[in-house]
Amino acid sequence: MSGGSGCADFHLYPEYLIWQSVLRSEILQEERVSTQTNLSIAAAALLSFIGILTETSLNVTFTTMTHEFGLPLSTIQLLTSGYLLMVTIVMSTSAFLLKRFDTRPLFRCAVVVSIVGTVLCCLPLDYWLLLLARLLQAAATGISTPLLIHAILSLVPISRRGTYIGLANMVTSFAPALGPTYGGLINHYFSWRIIFVLTLPLLVIAWILGETNLRLKAKGADESFxxxxxxxxxxxxxxxxxxxxxxxxxxxxxxxxxxxxxxxxxxxxxxxxxxxxxxWPLLDLRLLCKPIVALRGVNYAVLQFINIGSSFLLPVFAENLLGIDSLTAGLMLLPGSLLGAFIAPLVGKVYDRRGPTLVLLISNSSLLVGAVALWFMTDKASVVLLALLYMFLRAGFNFGYGNTMSDASKFVPVERQTNFNSLFNVLQQYAGSLGTSVLSSSLSLSEAHFPDDIKVASIDGGENAFALLIGLSVVALVLTLVSVRIRKHQPVQMHSVGE
Missing domain, CATH: 1.10.287 (Helix Hairpins)
Known part of the structure; x- marks a missing residue:
């Protein structure tokens, strides 16, 4: 019997191996991401990248624009704050749009609007028409960025989503890293309008990729807008x-x-x-009734306020105080931006292993150290010093940005995740818009008080702006410490894959 059994097992073993190989092949086939999916995601990512790139590249050109258009900085900065405001408004509709409309016509609309806005930005228009063109570009970014995440969540297998979400975050991290240097380089050697001219071929490529590959159908929306x-x-x-x-x-x-x-x-x-x-409310504000979600939401907004605000403030401050050109101002932010882009995909692993407390304490502490140092060293600022301190701000931002939202999402039921994403996207986009407006007002107010000495005005406005960043960093740090106890008593509503 034993011999017969052994012989039978011997004959069956190759068949078992063949069956196992076929099964493994089928599983891998299911997990493999098709070329069409990759190209669809690439199209949305490219359109989002262009939107973020042009937004951050203009910050180093504002000093040039104030002279060219003869307008105060508080008006010129609307090219960024107004842009972010429009992105916020359009993003608030994204949950409804993605349920009601197929992705290809949505993407087509976004890319056409972006091309129209970009062409207008290339023309020698007055300031207000330029602002209108920037708002058109913002509308496109407000559609493409949620569409990018929607495509990943809908088309990529669960086992590969982490990788693709990480790549999407890399796009949104590298665009701000390249933006100031790209804008400074173009503005130094050519005209700031060339910033937009060079993006036109990329927009055409994105359009072709999206038009030929995006095929996601709308799921249908029962609720009214x-x-x-x-x-x-x-x-x-x-x-x-x-x-x-x-x-x-x-x-x-x-x-x-x-x-x-x-x-x-x-x-x-x-x-x-x-x-x-x-x-069917536009934003589900009831989510903020959970203390941990509200605390993380405030922290999320503070991070983006400081991130966008400082990337606007430091180049203008350095150009006025130190007399540097836009190219040097852009290069000044490059080390911090590259550091942030490098940190972005790594800190998630720290969060997975150690939880939110460590990464958020590092995040908000780095912001506080950077802001305090900037305030103390305002009148002793140099290009190298500002570059080093910006690295603290950027590291603090990237340590906390993604993990703040990820941690808050764990306390939201699965069926309300779309509402949660929409709410947090609106919070962070509007916080970025406010960061530009508020810090710009600080500089403009000081210029009004010291109209005959731009350096004195820059120091006074810089000290006030950095003091505000200190206050916000303290608030974020205190909320992080408070959240340690609150989080222990909040039931987790949703588990990520693998938990």
Whole structure:
């Protein structure tokens, strides 16, 4: 019997190996990402990359533009803050758009709008038409960035999603890394309009890739679109931003500032009421009723405020105080930006192994150290010193940015993840817009007080701006410490793969 059994096993063993090999091949086939999927993701990633690249590359050209257009910095900076504001507004509609419309016509709309805006930016237009062109580009970015994540989550197998999400984060990290240097280089040797000329071929490539490969169908949306909520949110964001713009333009308090404050309070109240009472609200504000989600949301917004605000502030501050050109200002930010891009895909592993407390403490502590050092060294600033301190800010941002949102998402039920993503995207985009507006107002206010000495005005405005960054960093650090205890008593609602 034993011999017969052994003989039978011997004959069956090769068949078992063949069956196992076939099964493994089928599994690998299911996990393999098709070329069409890769090209679809590449199309959305390229369009998002171009949007972020042009946004960050303009920051080093604002000093040139203030002379060219004869407008104050508080007005010129709308090319960035207004851009981010439009991205925020469009992103707030992304959950509805991706459920209602197929991805190819959505992408086609985004790329056509982006090309129209880019062509207008290349032309010798006045400032307000240039701003309109930038808003068109922003609308395209507001569609393409959520579409990129949607394509990954819909088309990539779960076992490969981490890799693809990491690559998407690399895109959003490298674009800011290259932006200031790219903008400074172009502005130094050519004209800032060439920044947009060189992106046109890339837009055409993105269009071809998306048109031939994007095939995702809409899932259908049972809910109706909250148009009233969108109008209220848009009006609130514009009016609240106007508070700081008017302070910068008028050199301090004016009746327009009072009107903007009153309108902001009223509109915010109406928007919150609408979101809490509408059947299908634009943003699910009830998610913030969970303390840990609210704490992470504030931290997330602070990180983006400091990130976008400092990338705007430091080049302008250095150009005015040190008399450097836009190329040097762009290169000054390059080491910090590259450090941040390098850190971005690595810190997730630290978070997976050690949890959120360590990475968020490192994040907010680095921001605080960098901000305090900038405040103390404002009048002793040099290109090398500013570059080193920006590395602290950038490292702090990248240590906390992705992990803050990832940790908050664990306390949100699976069925509300889309609402959560939309809420946090709006928070971080608007925080970036505010960062540019508020810090610009600080510089403009000081220039109004010291109109005859740009260096004294730069030091005064810089000290005020850096003091604000210190305050925000302290708030974020305190909230992180508070969250340690709160998190222990909050039940995790959602587990990632492998947990």
């Amino acid at each position: 909250d148009g009233i909520g969108l109008v209220l949110l848009s009006l609130f964001m514009v009016s609240f931003t106007q508070i700081f713009d008017q302070i910068g333009v008028n050199g301090g308090w004016s009746y327009r500032v009072g009107i903007a404050i009153g309108a902001s309070v009223l509109l915010l109240g109406l928007f919150v009421w609408r979101c809490l009472n509408a059947k």
